[in-house]
Amino acid sequence: MASCRDVLAMDLHAAGEPGRVILSGVPSLRGETPAARVEYFRSHFDELRLRMLREPRGYPAANCNILVPPVDPRADAGFLILEQVEYPPMSGTNTICVATALVEMGMVPVREPVSEFVLESPAGLVAITAEVRGGHARRITFENVPCFAMALDLDIDVPTLGSVRVDVAWGGMIYAIADAAALGLELVPGRARELARVGEMIKVATREQAPQQHPEHPALVGPTICLLSGPAPDDSCDRCNTVVVSTGELDWDVPDTWTGALDRSPCGTGTSALMATLFARGELGLGQDFRHQGILGTIFTGRLVRETEWNGRPAVVPTISGRAYVTGHARYVLDPEDPFPAGFTVGDIWGAGVARRSGPGDGESS
Numbered sequence: 001m002a003s004c005r006d007v008l009a010m011d012l013h014a015a016g017e018p019g020r021v022i023l024s025g026v027p028s029l030r031g032e033t034p035a036a037r038v039e040y041f042r043s044h045f046d047e048l049r050l051r052m053l054r055e056p057r058g059y060p061a062a063n064c065n066i067l068v069p070p071v072d073p074r075a076d077a078g079f080l081i082l083e084q085v086e087y088p089p090m091s092g093t094n095t096i097c098v099a100t101a102l103v104e105m106g107m108v109p110v111r112e113p114v115s116e117f118v119l120e121s122p123a124g125l126v127a128i129t130a131e132v133r134g135g136h137a138r139r140i141t142f143e144n145v146p147c148f149a150m151a152l153d154l155d156i157d158v159p160t161l162g163s164v165r166v167d168v169a170w171g172g173m174i175y176a177i178a179d180a181a182a183l184g185l186e187l188v189p190g191r192a193r194e195l196a197r198v199g200e201m202i203k204v205a206t207r208e209q210a211p212q213q214h215p216e217h218p219a220l221v222g223p224t225i226c227l228l229s230g231p232a233p234d235d236s237c238d239r240c241n242t243v244v245v246s247t248g249e250l251d252w253d254v255p256d257t258w259t260g261a262l263d264r265s266p267c268g269t270g271t272s273a274l275m276a277t278l279f280a281r282g283e284l285g286l287g288q289d290f291r292h293q294g295i296l297g298t299i300f301t302g303r304l305v306r307e308t309e310w311n312g313r314p315a316v317v318p319t320i321s322g323r324a325y326v327t328g329h330a331r332y333v334l335d336p337e338d339p340f341p342a343g344f345t346v347g348d349i350w351g352a353g354v355a356r357r358s359g360p361g362d363g364e365s366s
Contacts, residue, residue, distance in 0.1 A: 239292055
């Protein structure tokens, strides 16, 4: 890891969700496919993921991206997505942050008022349309990978909650989707802790009782993430939601581990997954704007642009539009004497089940 002791990054947020983009300082990654490069990074540089996402440089809702040369010649740039417990194949907010960083740094051809380019995510190619004014990205629209409902109206037995009706869908990640109102939950910041606990429990119970495997990528088994959906609070949007991102492994026998972190944004892949289920039910058509509000009141606009197939399965292709904002430029370093080279977590904000020290003498902390 000595070669990753000094990295340059741009910090951004997309509709509230942080998305750090590492611009330089990571050695070349081996692999002839994006998936192979993810595995190479996981095997050789996972400590950098932990360092960027855990304290003191990160926090439970942090995300990070690594820019890499693309494998596919049709792409202008590639990126890997780093989160607390996994390397997601796709992420909407991270895509918006990466596209914004590339425009802001002039790392892709920039034209006004609209720039178009292609990114290579681990899930596949993503076409970008960037609205640019004065050299700055004002709004990003990306065309997501094909999305589809995997299972509808599952009855899942969730400890402490009873039977919960759940949909499972692929939106670039495999989602468990449940109705918040049916659970007596209001999608407001003041109930964030309860929402996070319930979302984690629904996700884990669904994966245990009705696991779903991606038809093209058998290593992708989920759900690995949960979306709680609710009605629109007013005429500014069509529905509201919050997505619960894992910060550690849940243990049913240890209630303090029933926790996660809420996506601060309306969530691009979550919006895509929900739109796929609405399309499957005939409740959303092609070409319709779908305004999706997140926990902070920010909105992404989705649209299903066409039908397609993915490995013989009916699917739809969504676009997601939103904006990212630059919050800083940073040089992140690692002092060779730092006792926490991979950072640390503490149970006050991370949950007791994941509290640990990552460094010399690695072990449980209190």
